[in-house]
Amino acid sequence: MRDFLPADKARRERVLAIIRERYRAHGFDEIETPVVEDYERLHAGIGGDNEKLAYNVLRRGLDADGIRAAADDPAALSDLGLRYDLTVPLARFYASHRSELPAVFRAVQIAPVWRAERPQKGRYRQFVQCDIDIIGDASARAEAELITATLDTLDALGLEGGVMRINDRRLLDAMLEHFGFPEAERAGILITIDKLDKIGADGVTAELRERSSTPAAVDVFAEFLSREKGSVSGFGEQQIRDALPAGLHSEAIDALAAIGGAVAGARGDAAPLVFDPFLVRGMGYYTGTIFEIAHPLVSYSLGGGGRYDGMIGRFLGEEVPAVGFSIGFERIVDLVADLADAEQSAVVLVHDRDVPVAELVAIKAQLIARGDRVRLEQRPKNLKPLLERAVADGYTQFATVRAGATVQSLELRPLR
Template sequence: MATQINPPRGMRDFVPADKRRRERVLAKIRTAYAAHGFDEIETPVVEDSARLHSGMGGDNEKLSFAILRRGIDREALAAAAEGGDPLALSDLGLRFDLTVPLARFVATHRGTLPAVFRSLQIGPVWRAERPQKGRYRQFVQCDIDILGEAGALAEAELLVAGSAALASLGLDTCTIRVNDRRLLNALLDWCGFAEAEQPGALISIDKLDKIGAEGVVAELAETSPAAAERIRAALAGWAETIEAGIPLETARILDALPEGLREQEAAVAAAESLGGIAEAVAAGGGALPLVFDPTLVRGMGYYTGTIFEVAHPESGSSVGGGGRYDGMIGRFLGQDVPACGFSIGFERIVDLVRELEGGGEEAVLALVDKKLPIADTMRVKRALLKPGRRVRIERRPKNVRNLLDRAAGEGFTHVAHIRAEHVEDPAGIALEPLEQ
């Protein structure tokens, strides 16, 4: 018996029908983003190891695939093992997201880019995840970013464009949850967490959907029991309001905050910023509802302001997200460049899209007699080809029905039965509809 051969764990092959479906979804996304003024770029799939492990990627840095330096001998391997630093053997790594490569791209090409650059980047990324449903080691990200715009115009444009892309795919039941890292920092200050404790506290709060409120409080209590009790009270007060949905309006945001926090200057400024973004998105025709979620954290450590995640009722995980990450590009460039981004989780949304089965193209299966010379076969194919149509040549088998059924399942719309007389008179070829 032949051994079954599969792709590496967490990675997948795509048969032609699946590949066409994925490309149709990507085409919709590209079209929506291009309409909003974003320009597509491409970056290498590998980056310098030091750049990938510079602290900008959060926990994803631990999941990166390293590439060994060339010419490593046994002595170097033994030394690295003894020293406990396997990264000493690596000078390159596969990218784990598109944000770090974008930051490097902007630093590299800053002199040729406009002052405000609207970037679109689509491509595969790699993480050494534990494979499970909806989580892979190789997957596609679809990112748009605005760099150089310090004001809320960036957030508004990203949210409008991102919601337009999702709505164009029929995913108009999505909801965008919004928060602000500055509001979270104000919350942690009010609770009593020291500045050095706050990054760890955010990591714990980010686990709320996995370990529940009691689990979060238990983790935080290990650092500061008194501060953890304040978080407990806040989470209890938010439980029902978050479920019902808190409108992204300044007054409603402030009302949702603990009483001692809502008068603080930083909290008021963040709430006003979020309310202004919501007004701008509505004015720009945002296709998806925005709601305030005070527990939204986003795990990446580079976020500095507004953060958002996209939820879909049929998905147990977010299907998109992003936020403002001022400061990242400055690490490469030596000067601050404001930045904000929005990413669609392509692998999660592609299975939710139901109404893009038709590619809109005419696809012709040309059945050719086996005795027809190759040159004549190619002449007929040339005559059938035209813009917006694809043509596949198949030698006529004994069992035509099986071939036609398979072709229909692959998206072919017509069949043409090619005979010798069609070589001189291709206009006489009849295209018969193929039952789907």
């Protein structure tokens, strides 16, 4: 959990402003949910490993004896918890407000979440997520809208050159069945396959054998990996089929091809989509399409998401299709080139000690009224550090103010 100095905070807000503007341009409406959710909802078995990282809130009114008595029962100790993502709160929000929302609801959530992580570069205990979700649309149109909105947003941030890796959880399951893995083994096998980029094909095969996975299925899988070249270039139906085991049939192939066609229609034939048959994503609630952003500047993904058609039904009692995408804000904010402040100018008024307060406030008010950002600073003995700090804080001009000065008499000088 971090503090942000004014210059850092301003930079973050400028990036967030672009993200909000692009999402709004694509028809998404921003909502806000509480930072806490019911313990039972956060630990319903749909958040994967993130549930283990949730910060829980101690029940009100428990004394020391009550805490000791409930020590072995987390649900007895806590009735609330800090949200570890924005998807679980969205599902609860939609179930609570469905009658007030359109049949197809396009939501934006930009807010902090909390996980009890081991802090390291790019991984924090409090961080901002930028989510867009479409609820109520089971067609490929929903994925296409999410992908085009996300790619458009990255372009607006100056992060062109990224690639959207796409797969479908149904295809992963169909492949594991094709290789001969029984259903009971598949969840663990996916955890190992998810390490393919880190430990390679030989490492994945070795780990599967160590897990005592079905030997014959591991042999078939290893043979497939030996000829598999990873992600394929392009995103047509034939390219998808070429990357899969021969004879594999799934309705997911047609769904992915439809998504590719829709995105190409929006962005042109050079849409940056690639099919990755071994993209897994670890969240347990994904039911169909999954995607991640890869960028040549970094070795990790800049965001991801997928379809989670089964989640909202847990809260609503009936199935509702849903798909979402989250930009990794903390990861991209340091990659974005410094963005110019949208304000007309930002002025530091350096005044002598004897300038009447009424004059200073009047000059400041007039500059603000014409659209400037204004800071008052009393002249120090050494002016240079003050002006250097002003530049770091985003100010572009300064002026010296003496008693009797007016806006018209100010001499504005550039800071850079």
